[in-house]
Amino acid sequence: xxxxxxxxxxxxxxxxxxxxxxxxxxxxxxxxxxxxxxxxxxxxxxxxxxxxxxxxxxxxxxxxxxxxxxxxxxxxxxxxxxxxxxxxxxxxxxxxxxxxxxxxxxxxxxxxxxxxxxxxxxxxxxxxxxxxxxxxxxxxxxxxxxxxxxxxxxxxxxxxxxxxxxxxxxxxxxxx
Numbered sequence: 001x002x003x004x005x006x007x008x009x010x011x012x013x014x015x016x017x018x019x020x021x022x023x024x025x026x027x028x029x030x031x032x033x034x035x036x037x038x039x040x041x042x043x044x045x046x047x048x049x050x051x052x053x054x055x056x057x058x059x060x061x062x063x064x065x066x067x068x069x070x071x072x073x074x075x076x077x078x079x080x081x082x083x084x085x086x087x088x089x090x091x092x093x094x095x096x097x098x099x100x101x102x103x104x105x106x107x108x109x110x111x112x113x114x115x116x117x118x119x120x121x122x123x124x125x126x127x128x129x130x131x132x133x134x135x136x137x138x139x140x141x142x143x144x145x146x147x148x149x150x151x152x153x154x155x156x157x158x159x160x161x162x163x164x165x166x167x168x169x170x171x172x173x174x175x176x
Contacts, residue, residue, distance in 0.1 A: 016038065016042065022064065027051065027064055028102070034050070034102070035047060035104050049162065050100055051159060053066045053131075056094065061086075098115045099161070101113075114157070114162030116157060116161070120135055123135070124142065131147045132146035
């Protein structure tokens with residue numbers, strides 16, 4: 001998604017296989033926690049993100065525990081089934097995917113948020129994507145994330161929007 005203008009060094013290339021616990025109660029907090037862990041351990045500028053699905057009728061859940069909503073060791077299908085079960089009979093199906101990126105560069109911290117509003121369907125559709133993609137239909141679209149090509153999803157996704165904001169920052173288009 002960053003294109004050829006930037007070379008990203010992966011955690012594997014750094015020699016990092018740390019399991020960084022996401023113990024903060026917010027996406028922002030977890031993104032900061034991960035970025036600071038890498039920055040402090042490897043003394044390098046870096047960025048990290050956290051992403052979650054926030055469903056209005058569920059009080060913002062699953063949120064920061066989106067990946068483990070149905071419990072430790074659960075699969076994506078288990079998480080989706082839990083959301084669908086809890087949404088049974090709910091008329092407010094509004095939801096959003098949010099990604100927060102924490103960038104640590106030149107001794108300063110910057111946050112970039114990407115968000116996609118949409119609705120939770122009553123059942124899953126599509127085979128692509130991952131996580132909650134089959135039950136999330138973004139606003140303004142007739143298809144779920146799981147029915148979109150990866151290229152189409154990458155143009156509108158929450159993560160793409162957060163990365164675009166970070167890239168604009170690098171290009172000097174955003175003042176922080």
